[in-house]
Amino acid sequence: MPTFEDIIYAVDGSAAVITINRPEVYNAFRAHTVVELIGAFRLAWADANVHSVILTGAGDKAFCSGGDQKQRAKTGDYGPSPSGMFEIGNLHKIIRDIPKPTIAAVNGIAVGGGHVLHVLCDVSIASETARFGQEVALSVVRTDHPGTGHGADRTERNPQWASSTERSR
Numbered sequence: 001m002p003t004f005e006d007i008i009y010a011v012d013g014s015a016a017v018i019t020i021n022r023p024e025v026y027n028a029f030r031a032h033t034v035v036e037l038i039g040a041f042r043l044a045w046a047d048a049n050v051h052s053v054i055l056t057g058a059g060d061k062a063f064c065s066g067g068d069q070k071q072r073a074k075t076g077d078y079g080p081s082p083s084g085m086f087e088i089g090n091l092h093k094i095i096r097d098i099p100k101p102t103i104a105a106v107n108g109i110a111v112g113g114g115h116v117l118h119v120l121c122d123v124s125i126a127s128e129t130a131r132f133g134q135e136v137a138l139s140v141v142r143t144d145h146p147g148t149g150h151g152a153d154r155t156e157r158n159p160q161w162a163s164s165t166e167r168s169r
Contacts, residue, residue: 001043006033008058009040014051016044023059026109028068031081034091041094053098055121056105057114060129063104066112088113095120106130 001009006029008019018040020027029037044053057063067088071079078086095102095117104110104118106126111133118124118132126132 002039004036004040006030007036007040009043011047011050014049015054016040016047016050016052017054017056018044019056019058020064021058022068023057023061025068025070026062026065027057027059027114028065028070029113030068030071030079031077031086032079033068034078034087035081035083038087038091038094041091041098044100045094045098050100052101052103054103054105055095055117057107060107060127062108062114063106063110063130064114064117065109066114066116092116092120106132109133 004021006020006022008017008021010017010019018037020029020033020037022028022033041053044050067078071077081087101123102121104121104124106118106124108127108129109131110118111131115132115134
């Protein structure tokens with residue numbers, strides 16, 4: 001099994017538990033985190049003993065706060081990766097395509113790209129401290145063009161999300 005720096009991968013019974021382990025930055029992801037998440041989802045996909053995948057965040061303050069803005073402000077990007085690219089689209093694709101149920105166990109905040117991650121999962125289970133939000137004030141999100149906004153377009157067009165938010169009003 002590979003060694004991870006930004007995440008924890010564990011198998012508990014028939015469930016793979018993938019934990020974003022950067023609580024000091026509200027579990028914000030950098031390019032390295034995304035590569036590790038892709039690797040963990042691939043491990044779960046390939047393991048015949050794994051029947052479901054649980055995605056969560058370390059600590060009780062945040063599920064995931066999206067891209068690491070301190071890293072981006074410092075270097076102009078989300079840091080280095082083996083491919084030299086920020087592979088967030090590949091992470092979104094593997095979460096959507098894995099042939100096993102994906103469950104987001106949301107503790108604390110899920111905003112920006114972290115909000116997108118929970119929406120991409122098949123089911124989201126929210127703790128009492130869960131808070132959800134999608135930041136669009138910094139850029140214009142074109143929902144008529146697939147892929148714009150690193151997944152924010154999926155949030156708006158997801159009928160399950162719309163119906164659940166309407167019920168809570």
